[in-house]
Amino acid sequence: MAGPPHCCAVTVLLSLALLALLWTSEACLETAWNSGRMDADQQLQVLTIAPSQDGGCTCCAHCHYRPRCASLSFNSATSECELYSSVASYSTLQPDYARQWSYYVMPGRSESGQFCRQDSDCTASGDFCRGRFCTSLDKVTCRTVAETFGSIRHYAVEPPIFGWIDGKEISVVCWMTLSGKGYTNILWSVNGFSFSFSTLMNYDLQPQIGARSILHLAEFLRESETNPSYHISVWSVTGGIWTELLSYEAPRDEPVLQLAPRANSWLNHRRHSIVHWNVSMLWMPYSAPTLLTINRDDGQTTAGAMARTDGLIEYDELWVSMLE
Known part of the structure; x- marks a missing residue:
């Protein structure tokens, strides 16, 4: 199954350490639902990205830099960036029909029932990425x-x-x-x-x-x-x-x-x-x-x-x- 498109097509002016992480990872790929956000109790951090930066890419980089960050949402209208401690499922993602919040998952963080992009994202033994969520x-x-x-x-x-x-x-x-x-x-x-x-x-x-x-x-x-x-x-x-x-x-x-x-x-x-x-x-x-x-x-x-x-x-x- 071909993967969905990358979160960002160009790099931004971040530190060399962050850029190295971005270049060597599959971070920030779209998932089953690419529009929405999670509840506040899943938030690790909320940031506002400077207008001079590519907001989506910068938000992805912040998530990848934090080991506990499993997914993120970026608001294209307000430049808000929300980092989450888990990956969403159908029951925990709040859909955004205005399509201002873009939702992304990090690789290898998805538990059973959570969204995924490929089999290697699923952490539970016997799970595969089917229907874009992890299941046996x-x-x-x-x-x-x-x-x-x-x-x-x-x-x-x-x-x-x-x-x-x-x-x-x-x-x-x-x-x-x-x-x-x-x-x-x-x-x-x-x-x-x-x-x-x-x-x-x-x-x-x-x-x-x-x-x-x-x-x-x-x-x-x-x-x-x-x-x-x-x-x-x-x-x-x-x-x-x-x-x-x-x-x-x-x-x-x-x-x-x-x-x-x-x-x-x-x-x-x-x-x-x-x-x-x-x-x-x-x-x-x-x-x-x-x-x-x-x-x-x-x-x-x-x-x-x-x-x-x-x-x-x-x-x-x-x-x-x-x-x-």
Whole structure:
């Protein structure tokens, strides 16, 4: 996995000792969340960097010079520099949506559950850097984060986080429920976006367009758990109003996607009153324009269509998420 960008691209006029430390270290690399700060009880020191210096680099240098400093935040607006005695986790980092506080970690300081950049950052035996935090788990999803940290609802709605799925790091979009469950989004479709057969299965996050798919990982997610069933939730967005159209559980050995409608194998399901068609589990018609639908009777109508080659769906947006 390639490392995130360095904190500073140029050196500043520090003492030769500090410069030597900077040149010989991997200090001050961005981590899973590169914007935020920690609570005051984690602070080792608070500094104000002189305007004549490169503030971010100087703040990094001060942290590297102190053996107990594990991470730091620098405020680009106020030139404040905060040095911390530990590395943040999802539960201890305070997100900064104004993006004035940049957060960095020092190498080799991360305990279990704390942010990291690479395996060598993790101090606990058996831990690896997966989903950009140290863990011994071989899979990291939104469900993992929710069950490990309780929830991350103090972050933005559907915050993009890093997962570790099928041996690779991947950006995931989460839906964290009030009850503390973590759903991993596997499809985000927007009215007007034309999917193809290839992009339906794998399409990188495009927030300016409003379309994304990691459906190619759906069966891996299903097969990676041992409990007897899995849960799918389908939400629509129209005029900013979110509505859960369909929710269902299915036996663990039932594929997430098939080539025919299915309505007799799910364990239970719940559909909203606005749904005006007979519902099915997710299935993929043989031919375009509809590529994915939850309509049991008609695989080509826009009613129940999740993704189409002509971009026509009945809602502004559709979200398909999996409790895995």
